[in-house]
Amino acid sequence: KAGVTxxxxxxxxxxxxxxxxxxxxxxxHRSVSWYQQTPGQGLQFLFEYFSETQRNKGNFxxxxxxxxxxxxxxxxxxxxxxxxxxxxxxxxxxxxxxxxEAFFGQGTRLTVV
Amino acid sequence: GEDVxxxxxxxxxEGDSSVINCTYTDSSSTYxxxxxxxxxAGLQLLTYIFSNMDMKQDQRLTVLLNKKDKHLSLRIADTxxxxxxxxxxxxxxxxxxxxxxxxxxxxxx
Numbered sequence: 001k002a003g004v005t006x007x008x009x010x011x012x013x014x015x016x017x018x019x020x021x022x023x024x025x026x027x028x029h030r031s032v033s034w035y036q037q038t039p040g041q042g043l044q045f046l047f048e049y050f051s052e053t054q055r056n057k058g059n060f061x062x063x064x065x066x067x068x069x070x071x072x073x074x075x076x077x078x079x080x081x082x083x084x085x086x087x088x089x090x091x092x093x094x095x096x097x098x099x100x101e102a103f104f105g106q107g108t109r110l111t112v113v
Numbered sequence: 114g115e116d117v118x119x120x121x122x123x124x125x126x127e128g129d130s131s132v133i134n135c136t137y138t139d140s141s142s143t144y145x146x147x148x149x150x151x152x153x154a155g156l157q158l159l160t161y162i163f164s165n166m167d168m169k170q171d172q173r174l175t176v177l178l179n180k181k182d183k184h185l186s187l188r189i190a191d192t193x194x195x196x197x198x199x200x201x202x203x204x205x206x207x208x209x210x211x212x213x214x215x216x217x218x219x220x221x222x
Contacts, residue, residue, distance in 0.1 A: 004155070006155075033209070035212075042212060042213065042214040042215065043156075043201065043212040043214075043215070044212075045209050045211075048209060056209050058209075090155050090156065092155075092156075102158065103158070104148075104155030104156040104157070105155050106153070106154055106155045107154075107155050
């Protein structure tokens with residue numbers, strides 16, 4: 001059974017640009033959550049999608065957005081990138097939102113220069 | 114909101130037991146988790162405990178929950194060099210848990 005796949009693994013962008021990250025959940029999983037991990041702030045919840053609907057949202061500015069497709073794959077987009085957006089972005093998938101069933105991808109390392 | 118605190122570092126000798134501690138603030142939390150993150154990898158769920166339990170044991174891992182003090186601990190018996198990683202405590206009462214900053218476990222041969 002394939003795990004959670006995040007692409008790309010590494011990304012370098014310039015301030016002001018926008019970026020789209022992709023997450024393919026485990027087959028059959030309908031919930032996808034996104035997290036931002038930085039040394040200073042730790043692991044912070046961005047948002048969670050279930051059956052193509054955003055069900056939960058963390059405390060991030062509107063520059064951070066996401067969506068989920070009918071096959072449960074999810075994308076997150078960050079517009080007008082800032083240096084502080086440099087982080088490891090992690091995606092987790094689960095059948096529903098019970099975190100006991102959540103599996104994390106390896107993450108996308110975004111560097112903003 | 115929920116606040117989850119962990120010490121940043123723990124250093125142990127191979128073969129010793131490791132105890133990683135976590136405190137939280139929301140007494141209504143019902144799910145408490147321990148995750149492991151190895152370098153360059155995502156988070157791996159190690160174990161979890163419900164708030165109506167005091168202890169859970171799974172092979173070398175023992176989770177202890179003190180609800181009165183809002184204190185959670187993870188004990189790793191016979192710690193190996195392969196256990197070196199960052200360990201995250203996560204606590205939640207609804208769907209989305211709050212994570213601690215993580216404890217870096219360093220195992221010396």
